[in-house]
Amino acid sequence: MGTPKLSFVKLGLFVVTGSVLLILAAYLIGSEQKMFSRTFELTTVFNNVGGLQVGNNVRYAGINAGTVRAITMETDTTIRVYMRIDTELQSHIKKDALAMVGSDGLVGSMLINIIPGNGPAQPVDSGDEIRSFSRISTQDMLTTLNVTNENAALLTADLLTITQSIRTGSGVLGKLLNDSTLARDLQESVRNLKLTTAQSNEALTRLNRKISELRFEDSALALLLDDPEFSEQIRSLVSGLDSSGQDIRRLTRRLDGLAGSLEAGEGTLGVLLRDSTAARNLQSSLQHLDSGLQKFDQNMEALKHNWLTRGYFRKLERQQQ
């Protein structure tokens, strides 16, 4: 009633301050979710979003660019993610940019990293779909490559021993000529090896191209893989695979020549027959080679189904047809 006017002023101050603080808090929370800045939309498709949620951040080259607006299941295996991106960044994000699911630190929430593309592509338009990159399948692929590499190394070592013994001991050839099965084995193995080598060679070239396309040296894969150790690993792996591939190629050429001389030449027969140890060695070596090649084949098969190289193998098949 006759309450001093001052108390109403104070009440007014209290209410205004409280409301302003509440609105401010709401605004700050909203602006973190890019709710009030002008935005445009991008979409991308994943096979696995790894726990990504609506509202998670989207980063472009490491800066906060927007939030995930919606996640919908599109087909049985594909998930479409809609992202709300700050308009200011629209001119910087190109059509060849890659989206990938990542996490914010060790125990952080999930987020989407958009990685700049390599080429001079057009800037994205609102509603564009950009390519996605799945880190989970990359990891699988790298493991596969690693095993392949190890096998290739083993194989190479075996072949080296064989050629070594062929070069030194001539008695083996006699044994070889007597044993027609062995000769056939050798021939077959060499043919397989040739094929595999050609395949792996091409695959490696393709892989190399892919990786350089991703601007491996720049921010792209480095950011993608977070830790330098990991990227170092993939680099050494690829180069290892490359060199072992070259070794195999070299050996194959030698063996090819050897097999040719086996078929044609008869002069060395006596010498070969004298050395039975070398012959046994060669036999077991060839067995090794066979199983090694089988493993290599399996690995190549795995590689065929992998994301990076899948496209290439498909193309190869089409060409063969």
Next chain:
Amino acid sequence: MTSEPMTQPETYPKTDETRKGKEAVIRIRDLYKSFGPVQVLRGFNLTLYERENLVVMGKSGSGKSVMIKCLVGLMDPDSGYVEVLGQEISGLGRQQLDQLRSDIGFLFQGSALYDSMTVRENLEFPLRRHREKLGNPKDTLPLVEEALENVGLAHAIDMMPAELSGGMKRRIALARTLILKPRVILYDEPTSGLDPITAKEIIGLMRRIQQKYGTASLIITHDVDCARVVSERILLLVDGVNYAEGSYAELAGNADPKVEAFFKK
């Protein structure tokens, strides 16, 4: 009860209700009220005429306060007929009841001043809803001052109830009761909790107000002195019914033990 007409002529003929040419302002017939198993009022009857001072005496817990609260609709009787200023209380809606209440002054036992308000705000409070009765005055201050002068406390206008003595509180409460110029005033133990001298002052004030405004007064008390000075008629309430009725002199000389118990010193 609510749907019945305001008067019930067969049971309570109007002719019975005038005395010396005076109209009845309050009529209570066969009032019953109980709280749980305790029957407080068991067929109480009362008639108050205009410009009359009627004292109702009874022991504590005899139902005096309950009866007076039924008169202003603060309590609903279990059964019985209550009529104030020609309107039956139980048949009234909220608005009509409020309208009627502006013609009834009620002085509460403990003064019932609003602790959180100043004396002025206390007196202005009844004006919140009843301004139109006084012709919608723009400024309520003259009304407040007039009411305070009536009780001789014009200087206390800006004080808080906590700063007042018991006697002053009672007088402020009386001023608040008077501010709407009621036609009937109900006093609930007007002298309770006061020392004899202050009580006498209040009684004097009550008489003066009654003479000045010509109001009818219903006074509930167990204070014999109060009854002697104020009353024109006394009604004894014993065991929930009216036990005896008459002037002070008549009742004081009554030999009935229950009546005598009130007047023994």
Next chain:
Amino acid sequence: MNNVASIKDRVYLFLAEIGELAAFAGRFFREVARPPYEFRELLRQCYQVGNRSLTLVLVTGFIIGLVLTLQSRPTLIEFGAVSWMPNMVGISIVREIGPVITALICAGRIASGMGAELGSMRVTEQIDAMEVSGTNPFKYLVATRILATTLMLPLLVVFGDLIALFGSALVENLKGAVSFRLYFNTVFEALSYGDLIPATVKSFFFGFVIGLVGTYKGYYCKKGTAGVGKAANTAVVIASLLLFFVDFVAVFVSDIFYDL
């Protein structure tokens, strides 16, 4: 046998109490919607509830923020997650601790105050005096108070939250050399509307419960000075219990609507 009967009586009384409280709440909604509106008294009560409780809320909130941070630091350091302090403290304060602590403090201060004030008004017949003066005491005393607590508590919670975060930021600033800017940036990044909106809605209900129980206990106060004391006391107890119950329900409901 006697014991059994007394348990039955207790259950009966308990149910009666809940029923009366619900009826009281129903009456509030009926009366508050109908004119005349006691706007001035509402403002006065808002002042009483809001401004007069602010200092207490600020002091308590500050200490809560301080203590929560100090207590969590060693554990978070052990896990190497001390940089997550703003997220943890921010979310726990905004979602739960801020509203609940503020409401409990207000239950202690406001509900007991209302219980005592209305209780003494009932006992000294001030409520009756209002009734006969043509002012509806339920509207004037009860509706305004419930409305005031309902409107003011969310604001008090905002103040309490903010000062608690400030207290937490202060600890981080002094002990962990985290700038206030970084602290609050992290807090607001961690928070979402899924945290803020349910907490604010919850605060309205908290305010309603405090006002409702306080005025209910006062309005139906038993005669005598002991009655006033009991009204004030039970108002705090019942309001606090009911607050926790409402909080429990609120968490359930907000989990349904904001599955975040």
